[in-house]
Amino acid sequence: MYVVSPSTPRSAGAHMLPTLYNVRFSLSYLPSLRPRRVCHHPERSDSCVTSPPIATTRKPLFTILVACTANICRSPLAAFSLEQRLRPAGPDGLFAVTSAGTRARPGDRICPCVGEELASDHAGRRYAHGHTSRRVTEAMIEAADLILLPDFENRTRIALLDPVARHRSFTLREADRLLASLAAEGLPPLRDVVPVMHAIRSRAAMSAGSRRWLQLRRPSDGLDILDGHNLGSRRHRRTVRDVGLTSSSIAARLEESALVDRV
Template sequence: MSTVLIVDGSDVCRGPIVEFALRKQLAGDSPLADVAVESRGLGTDGGRPICDLAAGRLGGSARAAAFSDMHRSTRLTHFEANEADLILTAERAHRSAVARLAPHARARSFTLKEALVLATVLADEVRTGRTRRPRSLAETVELLHEVRGAIPLIEPPMNTNVFHRDRALPKADPLALIDGHEDAPLHRHATDEAYQVALTLGSRLVDLVEDKLARIDATPNDWWWRQHA
């Protein structure tokens, strides 16, 4: 089974939010439905529950409640980093820490926003035939690594409620998901952004692997699908 690891500092906020949202996007009849998604922390002793604000961001469904009740922070291990097919970190500092822990995982490690930018560009190139369509998560990761450095990494726009209108974001790495625990409005922004980035990235990863045209009959009634695939 293929595995995606979400890595942040404490695995109580950004990590579990992204884990839940990414699982949601890959589930169902997606070609990546069999991919396991887990979150891990670099600076946790383990056993801590998800923070209240993060739990609230997951929504009020029974599935979200069960996830929040069961989640406990877990420290990333050398073995897990080496075995994961894809590692997505909240910040570049976390990506560097993963590389120190497991040097062989460097080519499979990206910040979440970095992966989102690369996957968005690749999805368009695959759709227009300029790049081959990957058939698995492993092939997708190889493509992401191939284009790393060749695509300008500009922060993907994520409008998260009134925060953007009322306050200026602190200066930070544009490809990092900020923590925000030191400030309540910033923390709300951080949880919203983590959720939206995860949902969008999950959709892009599915778009890369799934050939929508192959799932429908080539008849005149399929015109709309061909235009929007």
């Protein structure tokens, strides 16, 4: 406890003044306590006005990450198909779609087969010309509301990067069948559609395995769209076609779910 003796009042006051001055000086220059002012005419003080708060970038309501192995064939095509269908449904930034690869080499160009598939459309040609592969990051996974993969192998890789993401990760065919099942009963609002899909996930597996009742079933039976690069040109074209059709079907269901939110 500091005690000021009557014999030394001036020295005690002199000792405290610098401390008080420093506190007042530091408070006066805290950015959070001083409004930002903009002067159009520095020579006139009445022309200074307080600027409005800087607007922050709003996160889209629903973010979709599509990931395959190399990010040159299945995932970029699926992302393009989703984006083309969902863009009219979300002019205010309702949807955001991106793609990446679990084992991608950054900078690789899109595969020629997908380039041919997109060549008939101006937007498709521009997309194919501008696309370069990139690798999946944990930040991409964390930001995604829905993660779509062409096969269970890549779904497992996503789960290894972020175990929590398995509740938001589906193969393309799995998501398509689950959304079709929900549509028959009435799609939930967009904010609830992924949790509901996860809750009824077994329906897709049962539907896919029903045609193989005489054989040993695996969870991935009927739910994978395999990489066609090593399966011949005919199978490759079939892969590209399946990815495009399945992605467009998913986009249509998500568009319907988004409309439920607005009712």
